[in-house]
Amino acid sequence: MSHFKEFKIKWGMVIDIDKCTGCGACMVGCQVENNIAPMTKSDPYNYVQALTKPRDDASNKLRTLTWMNVYELSNGMAFPEHETAYLPRPCMQCGNPACVPVCPVVATDKNEEGGIVSQIYPRCIGCRYCMAACPYHARYFNWWDPLWPEGMDKGLSPSTSVRPRGVVEKCNFCHSRYLQAKDKARMDGEDPMNLPDGAYTTACADICPTKAITFGDLNNPEHRVHELAKGPHAFRLLEKLGLHPQVYYVSEREWVRKQGDNYNADAGGHH
């Protein structure tokens, strides 16, 4: 069953929703960094595909692979009171993950110093039980063979493995960057287990034009996220379910904070 494991280092994110413009750069940065295949309708290598319906293109949002996904929030009011907000949603790297204990083959684990929930693609059997378990929809399945249109394969990152059809994948806080940051620290004669703020950051945090995403070690007082996560306007998604996400959100707007959890049975609120 679920088990809590405490880590000395706890990588986490603080996302300032008030700064997010919903531009989607984080989603693009994530796709490029992590070799996520674009959705292509036809597969020139598969003749059997012609017998049946074509593959999905990117317009089918229930089939796309978006480790980082931006949700649009609305306060539900009519103009001129109407307000929107954007909520980027990576994997929450939960402290008490719903997905880890359910995997029948230990293809996902929370076992490494840093508290990142891993996904072991060569071991995943593709049963999708973890997807059924995750209330954040952070997990994605490879419905089709990954395919890069001609020339696009030249842009693949050599440090991130591509995934075959039939396995589940998700955000891993750009884990290859973590490995690189630790390697660099070792080469520089520094302690890889005590990286300075900014030495390891994710692609989405890097690319965000408004700096809405801050990344760092939640346990390290020298990292900005340590304080930001404790701010008066910080909240996490679905805290009542007890999954203890390592991703925090910040908003000064109360209606936005209220959409982080369900309050209908006790205090009323949005749904």
Added chain:
Amino acid sequence: MDSKLFPEGAQRCSFGKFLIWTAVILAFFLWGLYAAVLVLYNGIGTTGLDNYFGFGAWITFDLAVIALGAGAFFTGLLKYILKIKQLEKIINLTVVVGFICYSGAMLVLTLDIGQPGRAWFGYWHPNVHSMLTEVIFCITCYCTVLIIEFVPLVLEQKQLNKIPFIHALAHNMHVNMALFAGLGAFLSTFHQGSLGGMYGVLIGRPFAFREGFFIWPWTFFLFVLSAVGSGPVFTVLVATFMEKLTGKKLVDFKTKALMGKIAGTMLTVYMFFKILDTWAWATGYLPSVGLTFDEMFYGMVYGKWLLYTEIVLCGVVPAIMLITPSIRNRPALLYTAAILDCIGVSLNRYIFTVQTIAFPAMPFDQWQVYNPNWVEYASSIMIVAYGFLVLSLVYRYLPLFPQERELN
């Protein structure tokens, strides 16, 4: 033409008629096989599943047939361990139906997992905390037990049984069958439970999450009870359907009514706890996570009518019908109750599989609706056709019904 192979003293239709019947079944089977090939070759993208509905028609089908196949282990338990002699008249059929259900479910699972070649990882890299690991263990082991239980029936085939060694082997397997019945009951109870546990442990899914006893959520026990509350009458329905098709009496009504009584008793116990569980979930757990009972339902497609149909029309009603002797002992009413009961348990599996993941836990998320496509239907129908085929062959050539001679 093949009359020498028929069971002792049994009449069967002509070989030509049998071939036509088989051809019709094979047509359905081939249609499903085509869908299965598409799935294996092109990927699960060919189905109606998506990132919101990782589980769908296939998992519902699996869970439903496994529950309905529970007649095998429970009847075996009652006959071999508790020595209810009357049940020997239907025990062969329960074994064959159980075998079809379990092997069929395993075939569907090989389509359903994205990497069928890695199916054995459940044994190689088992996560002992996962309910699904337990399901993989028990289903594969229990399917083996069912094969062991099925083999003596094959060995009793009239011509095969003339060979002294085979005759002795079949006899000895029968003598030791209590051991396998016991083993089967143990394995089956656990995986029926673990299938329920699979949903009950989902801490991130308020629709399914349940507290429980030790490591087992309440759904663990509810799934065991609902399976034994419906499996026996499913076997009765199969027997009755075969009687209608063949125009013969195959099992006496007394045995059927006894099966109805057994299932009815278990169903009544189940309904008591199911209603209690639903009430505790709606008034205790849901408010604790900021949700209400009403929020668990959406429009017509995931409306409350589903839950009420499951609990009242296909739960309480058949339970009352089956435990009341005057109703149970009237064939038409027994079969009606049995049908309602089987629909109820299938509906329960559907609701736990699909509605659990349809409910958007994040307040800013939307309900999504899942529609299976023809690929999922066709591959499921392939399994049904496979079941028809196995049962047709077994009925034609093996001594499935010990009472057939005296009843006709």
